[in-house]
Amino acid sequence: MSIVGTRVVRIEDQKLITKGGTYVEDVREEALTGAVHAMFVRSPIAHARITSIDTAEALAAPGVVAVYTAADLDLGPRQAGPVVEPWLASDVVRYVGEPVALVLTEHRYQLADAAELIDIDYDPLDAVASIDAALSDETLVFPDMGSNVVQVNGMPEFPADTFDGCEVVVTQTIVNQRVAPAPLEVRGAACAWGEDDRLTVWLSTQNAQIGRTLLAAGLGVGEEKVRVITPDVGGGFGAKIGSDPEPVVLGWAAQRAGRPIRWTETRSENLTSMTHGRAQQNTVTVGGRRDGTVEVFRLDVVQDAGAYPRTLFLPTLTELMASGVYHFPKIETRSRGVVTTTTPIAAYRGAGRPEATAAIERAMDLFATEIGMDPAEVRKANFIRPEEFPYKTKSGANYDTGEYAQALDKVLDAAGYAGLRAEQRRRREAGEPVVLGLGIASYVEITGGDSGGESGRVDINPDGTVTAYTGSSPHGQGLDTSLTMLLSDQLGIPMERISIRHGDTDEVPKAIGTFGSRSLQLGGSAVRQAADKVIANAREIAADMLEAAPEDLELNVDEGAWQVRGAPASGSVDWVQLAARAEQGVLSADVWFGEGSPTFPFGAHLAVVDVDTETGKVVVRRVIAADDAGPVINPLAFRGQRHGGLGQGVAQALLEVMAYDPDGNPTTATLADYSFITATELPDFELVDSATPTTRNLLGVKGIGEAATIGSTPAVHNAVVDALAHLGVRHLDMPTTPQRVWEALSAKGEAK
């Protein structure tokens, strides 16, 4: 009886619910005895020249061990795309939150006291606090670059005649606002140099191994000199990929000061100094016929990269996924990455794909409105059909499998779509002040899109227990449980005799990690492949023990024993006996699963909202979601990932925005100001099942970590606009806050 596909409560939870996790701030290792506390002093100004830094008073303050500035550092340059990003700013600061100095004190509470005493003189420069300001090139963030546009991809110029001959053309610029990833655990690290001249860093990260590589490169030492250990991690959402500048500076400082160091940023620092997500401005143009057929789609992306363009693959990924779930005969895309005097942008749950989906799904609704067709019908008229897979899009993506129309139909049925439309009509006709909106998003996304592989190792220990090592780096996804289930199923060994290890570069030296919803399809496939090799070796030993031909044996997974096929009575050998017999290392396999190519999860979401036309308040009443990522290993974890994705996706449409004033001051820099969504603003989620396997990895699975985020943002966004459509509102940008909604209605003279 296979447990794969059944709901299994997580093995991770016992510790988390009784003692709490061991996050980096909880690490109590001997190596950290006598550690000093660290705080980065950060720029309070968006753009300025540093004219002087005086640390004398701070150095004399109680408990201060050291104060370091760029003048002290002897690290090599750090590239951020085409520009150099300083470890600590020395001449110019380019965003509020940029690190300028590092303070070390004996006790935690002395940090803020000492930081206050560092006297930094700033000579303000003009801020570049928006995409429009960047495009104007009036002020250059990097004068040597000659322009704030630091990357152009796709068509340099769009042809003038693209839409000639289209019956209908609609165009709209859509802001995909900047948001803060805001994991509940902020960034943190603890580091200590050992007597062997080796640095150990406990780091809150999604990929210790890449963190190690970046740390070693930053410090100018060999990778063997750096060990990164990932303790429990309190959320990452893409913003803890790799390593930010801070851990490198801390590693350097620990050596310079000759003391271990602990660092935990404050939440206010986190909201201004951890990378942000999204921050695109997208212009969509749809050309098509009045029967609902889209003939050509154009997407023009402008990515705000922030002050240091660390992640310029984001807009190109948006281009790649531009056409979504539709069979468009013609697509034109372009992207430009611009620098601004704001916090750098990097991956955040979905990373480039939510932006693509938000653009095309708003565009489809705009087109539907223009031709007076139901948005569901317009989508159905343009879906890629199941028999067309594998499907190569005009923008270069190679979709594996999909049932796009079926997913939408399932959601519409589950929601009672026709009844909801009737309710909407009724309420509009009655002139009720609270109006109903329905928003559809059909989406496809790309997981494991980095096309890298992953490592996996399986050891059968001498006592017959199993230890598996994965290059994935789970931090809430429940992968330990999923991998344990898969191994138990494959080997016929009970779950409690299997343990999963990850996140220590000494144990797992080669890995890529957890991001882009890659863990199960790549990390899982690697562990599957390693176990296959172990089984092959075990077969030989069992054959020897049972005096049978290896090919005549079978592994009875219900019993966890090898026996002769068709003659179980002739004897059997279990794993404990095998392990006792096997020479060391024979029942162990270490693999790199490299053949996994990206997969394309898909789905459909319907959001049902009430909008109060008197106050502008939006209430999300229902979210009905189909998220198809192939066969499900653990429905409990699978649904959990969808819930979390829905929560974050709805949050972007409804509430969240990381905002700056024209001078580049962040106006949402604490959790008191940043609209982090709470339980009261979200409904219970209604999940619809759909499971279409892929052919592109050993498990047939696609990634589920980001799918629901990607679908839900445009669903809610479309629902809010739909609620107001009869009042003349054609579009409004996210977040759809009461003020935004009220202003949109005011502009139409409809606000009550």
Add this chain to the structure above:
Amino acid sequence: MKVSIEVNGKAVTEEVEDRTLLVHYLRENAGLTGTNIGCDTTSCGACTVLLDGESVKSCTVLAAQADGHRVMTVEGLAGEDGELHPVQRAFREQHGLQCGFCTPGMMMASVSLLAHNPKPTREEVREGLEGNLCRCTGYHNIVSAVIDASGQEVDR
């Protein structure tokens, strides 16, 4: 100053700075790192503990204010024999946690919520937990966990 607090039934006495926050007293003086810090504005609830049975955000209480009082943290929820508290059992059973960072505070807030409202509706649970943020779960299963812990049927 000397601060004495009964933490999870055990007497703790420590010499601390006057300005020491309760959360740091618990984490560093009492050595109980289950209680987490997630913000600096009393917004997130990750540090929620019970002070004389009532939920408080321990990042905004001075240790001195708890002098002579009783505090319960996540480490004190399960019985001496390791038997899980109904809230702990329900959070695990309903998958009410993912990364686990908000979980101790979320569970302590839930214990307090159920003490005041033993049979809440899902809507009442959402309102009761408004001061506790979670970035992973979308709250759906957290609400289910509290309903489950209250002995009511979870239907979604």
